Amino acid sequence: MGRIDLGLQAVSGKQVDLGRQGGAHFAISAGAAPEVLVLSGQLTIHTVTEARAAFDELSGRRITALDLGALERLDTAGAWALLSLQQEFRATDRDLALTGATEAIASLLKTVDGAMPKPETAETRPLTLTGVLDMTGRRVMGGVGFLRDLTAYFGIFLHRLARILRHPGEFRFTALVHHCEAVGLNAVPIVALMSFLIGVVLAFQGAVQLRQFGAEVFVVDLLAVSILRELGVLLTSIIVAGRTASAYTAAIGSMKMREEIDAMRTLGLDPAINLFVPRILALLLMLPILTLIANLAGLFGGGLMAWIDLGISPEMFRIRLVEGTDISHVFAGLVKAPFFALIIGVVGCHAGMQVKSNAESLGRKTSTAVVTAIFMVIVADAIFSIFFARMGI
Amino acid sequence: MSTPDPIIKLRGIRNQFGRQVVHDDLDLDVYRGEILGVVGGSGTGKSVLLRTITGLQTPAAGSVTVLGTDVLHADGKTRSDIEQRWGVMFQDGALFSSLTVRENVEVPMRAIPGLDPAIRRMLADLKISMVGLPYLAGDKYPSELSGGMRKRAGLARALALDPDMLFLDEPTAGLDPIGAADFDLLIRGLSRSLGLTVFLVTHDLDTLHATCDRIAVLAERRVLVTGTMTDMLDVDHPWVHEYFHGPRARAAASETGAHREGRDE
Numbered sequence: 001m002g003r004i005d006l007g008l009q010a011v012s013g014k015q016v017d018l019g020r021q022g023g024a025h026f027a028i029s030a031g032a033a034p035e036v037l038v039l040s041g042q043l044t045i046h047t048v049t050e051a052r053a054a055f056d057e058l059s060g061r062r063i064t065a066l067d068l069g070a071l072e073r074l075d076t077a078g079a080w081a082l083l084s085l086q087q088e089f090r091a092t093d094r095d096l097a098l099t100g101a102t103e104a105i106a107s108l109l110k111t112v113d114g115a116m117p118k119p120e121t122a123e124t125r126p127l128t129l130t131g132v133l134d135m136t137g138r139r140v141m142g143g144v145g146f147l148r149d150l151t152a153y154f155g156i157f158l159h160r161l162a163r164i165l166r167h168p169g170e171f172r173f174t175a176l177v178h179h180c181e182a183v184g185l186n187a188v189p190i191v192a193l194m195s196f197l198i199g200v201v202l203a204f205q206g207a208v209q210l211r212q213f214g215a216e217v218f219v220v221d222l223l224a225v226s227i228l229r230e231l232g233v234l235l236t237s238i239i240v241a242g243r244t245a246s247a248y249t250a251a252i253g254s255m256k257m258r259e260e261i262d263a264m265r266t267l268g269l270d271p272a273i274n275l276f277v278p279r280i281l282a283l284l285l286m287l288p289i290l291t292l293i294a295n296l297a298g299l300f301g302g303g304l305m306a307w308i309d310l311g312i313s314p315e316m317f318r319i320r321l322v323e324g325t326d327i328s329h330v331f332a333g334l335v336k337a338p339f340f341a342l343i344i345g346v347v348g349c350h351a352g353m354q355v356k357s358n359a360e361s362l363g364r365k366t367s368t369a370v371v372t373a374i375f376m377v378i379v380a381d382a383i384f385s386i387f388f389a390r391m392g393i
Numbered sequence: 394m395s396t397p398d399p400i401i402k403l404r405g406i407r408n409q410f411g412r413q414v415v416h417d418d419l420d421l422d423v424y425r426g427e428i429l430g431v432v433g434g435s436g437t438g439k440s441v442l443l444r445t446i447t448g449l450q451t452p453a454a455g456s457v458t459v460l461g462t463d464v465l466h467a468d469g470k471t472r473s474d475i476e477q478r479w480g481v482m483f484q485d486g487a488l489f490s491s492l493t494v495r496e497n498v499e500v501p502m503r504a505i506p507g508l509d510p511a512i513r514r515m516l517a518d519l520k521i522s523m524v525g526l527p528y529l530a531g532d533k534y535p536s537e538l539s540g541g542m543r544k545r546a547g548l549a550r551a552l553a554l555d556p557d558m559l560f561l562d563e564p565t566a567g568l569d570p571i572g573a574a575d576f577d578l579l580i581r582g583l584s585r586s587l588g589l590t591v592f593l594v595t596h597d598l599d600t601l602h603a604t605c606d607r608i609a610v611l612a613e614r615r616v617l618v619t620g621t622m623t624d625m626l627d628v629d630h631p632w633v634h635e636y637f638h639g640p641r642a643r644a645a646a647s648e649t650g651a652h653r654e655g656r657d658e
Binding site for chain 1: 490502505506507508509512515516518519520521522523528529536552554555582583585586587588
């Protein structure tokens with residue numbers, strides 16, 4: 001209601017202040033003729049919201065001109081408001097002249113008039129059943145394509161590995177050692193610590209349950225089976241997937257971004273031999289070693305907890321461990337390590353090669369690589385569990 | 394051209410990084426409504442000068458006066474008022490990558506109290522159109538745009554609040570000659586019709602010819618000389634002489650000369 005009053009007053013000849021924002025002042029008042037309104041003050045981005053509300057009231061009135069002679073300041077926002085009002089008038093076959101503009105204001109109006117945006121809408125497809133099916137199909141095919149890509153990268157790795165076995169001169173041994181250090185040696189503290197703590201937790205939780213049956217000593221079997229078969233290799237792989245898959249994607253991805261990989265190709269260097277093989281091979285060598293360290297650290301943590309909490313002496317722990325645990329448990333855990341290593345390495349290298357030429361895609365691909373690697377490691381672990389169960393290992 | 398009252402006044406500016414002194418006792422005036430081109434060899438601190446005026450780099454000594462206010466010693470309120478009166482376009486646009494082009498242009502407008510979001514959106518569309526981008530570019534993310542379009546979008550954001558002063562860092566670097574010439578025309582057209590004062594750092598001789606009213610040459614840690622293009626040709630300093638008389642300079646001069654003749658006909 002207030003706004004309508006303002007509009008009525010404006011036409012009846014009384015000056016009305018519309019904008020007071022930020023000290024700016026803008027007013028509409030009646031001119032010499034009834035069809036002419038005089039604008040004064042500052043019509044800028046600070047007053048445009050109020051001005052436009054007032055213009056909305058004006059658009060239904062019999063006005064033929066706006067006198068801009070008394071305007072102190074007009075910016076593009078104000079010019080836009082004036083010109084949109086003019087467009088509304090023209091849409092209903094009326095004219096609205098903008099008179100009395102100074103040279104600067106006229107030039108501004110001309111520039112803005114030439115640039116008045118003409119809204120276009122992007123083509124949007126309505127959501128139909130076929131659309132949903134189409135989208136689902138594309139997603140599924142995308143997933144299948146991704147798996148095919150990974151297999152292809154694995155194939156490339158095997159092919160180049162065979163090639164360097166025949167031509168050892170092409171192999172970059174220094175790179176392999178460097179990656180072994182980064183992937184293996186530097187990961188030892190975190191892997192050992194994590195596994196030690198898992199051993200402590202397992203022993204403690206196991207003791208609480210087993211004590212109810214007076215079967216505390218079976219905590220050793222619990223520790224041995226769960227760490228050697230599953231937790232040692234699985235948790236090590238997850239940590240390595242987080243550390244190394246992301247590092248591989250970031251390193252290869254940033255080389256891809258800076259066109260280093262294209263430069264290698266033009267120089268006749270094969271990116272697969274120079275980048276993928278040393279990295280994946282380093283993982284293949286290091287992950288079993290890390291798993292072994294994790295197993296030992298886990299058993300040590302569990303043994304320590306069993307000694308403190310259950311009074312199982314280290315000697316008794318050792319005897320129980322050797323007598324009660326079949327060596328096949330160690331085998332069943334360690335045999336998975338090279339497979340997990342291949343998954344992590346291939347996923348990391350593949351994601352790195354998918355990076356586009358902008359930094360956002362590097363970040364996105366790095367996190368995708370970690371998630372994919374961890375997910376696939378866990379899936380592979382589940383498959384191994386079923387396989388071993390069927391085979392009775 | 395030169396009105397007595399400069400809009401930007403630098404006095405005795407000293408900038409140094411560790412032991413390396415970039416500027417020493419540098420004076421520079423920028424007058425209202427002019428397009429000032431700043432040139433200089435690599436490492437003469439052209440961008441550092443731009444960063445000094447816009448407050449991204451605090452000089453070790455000297456004063457920076459913008460619109461009559463000493464910006465180095467101004468309180469937060471005064472500074473932010475002045476910041477609303479200038480727009481900066483960085484080399485690659487420096488758009489916020491998580492926002493669309495339209496949202497990028499809206500960012501400075503969010504500081505205006507009481508501005509209706511629908512109007513803000515339409516004003517952003519207007520700025521996008523003013524810098525010569527198609528309407529649908531507003532919905533795109535910076536990574537989906539070409540380098541030239543990113544620069545234009547950066548310019549649209551710099552112009553969002555109708556600034557009095559516009560700072561451009563290498564506006565035509567990385568553009569093809571046609572795109573660069575279009576951009577020169579755009580800057581000149583906008584600065585004339587919006588009454589902008591433009592501070593333009595560039596390497597591009599064509600840009601200097603096509604847009605700048607006045608040129609300031611940075612050398613020997615200070616502003617060596619300022620003046621029009623014609624003044625530059627008479628300067629007797631080895632670098633300046635080489636710069637404005639080199640083969641590229643002659644090519645640029647003859648091209649703009651031909652242009653002007655063409656226009657006169």
